[in-house]
Amino acid sequence: xxxxxxxxxxxxxxxxxxxxxxxxxxDERDWEQFHNPKDxxxxxAIEAAELLxxxxxxxxxxxxxxxxxxELPEFEHEMSDVLSYLLSLAVRLDIxxxxxxxxxxxxxxxxxxxxxxxxxxxxxxxxxxxxxx
Ligand SMILES: [Mg+2]
Numbered sequence: 001x002x003x004x005x006x007x008x009x010x011x012x013x014x015x016x017x018x019x020x021x022x023x024x025x026x027d028e029r030d031w032e033q034f035h036n037p038k039d040x041x042x043x044x045a046i047e048a049a050e051l052l053x054x055x056x057x058x059x060x061x062x063x064x065x066x067x068x069x070x071e072l073p074e075f076e077h078e079m080s081d082v083l084s085y086l087l088s089l090a091v092r093l094d095i096x097x098x099x100x101x102x103x104x105x106x107x108x109x110x111x112x113x114x115x116x117x118x119x120x121x122x123x124x125x126x127x128x129x130x131x132x133x
Pocket of ligand 1: 077
């Protein structure tokens with residue numbers, strides 16, 4: 001990955017490289033002192049709210065078209081802020097996000113077996129009791 005990340009991309013960049021990048025960004029600014037878990041969680045929630053704000057008063061089609069047509073670059077910016085704080089939290093707490101995600105997906109697969117959950121938006125607690133589709 002180069003300094004500006006122009007040759008980077010999901011297909012060629014590892015999660016570790018992204019974590020190293022946010023750690024370097026933090027350390028260059030001496031911000032580790034501010035990156036405690038509580039404040040990182042607060043920042044993460046704020047950035048998620050900023051992402052949500054971009055969705056306000058737009059229907060799905062309008063929002064999706066704006067994003068895909070490049071008319072709403074702020075959407076990717078806020079997504080990146082969310083990811084940056086999530087990775088910063090993982091760096092601070094030494095959490096392997098790949099292992100964490102895969103473990104949670106295994107739990108989700110148990111909660112939402114394909115035969116019960118396919119095409120159904122019910123919460124898993126309602127699926128077992130026979131939710132309506
Ligand atoms: Mg932001």
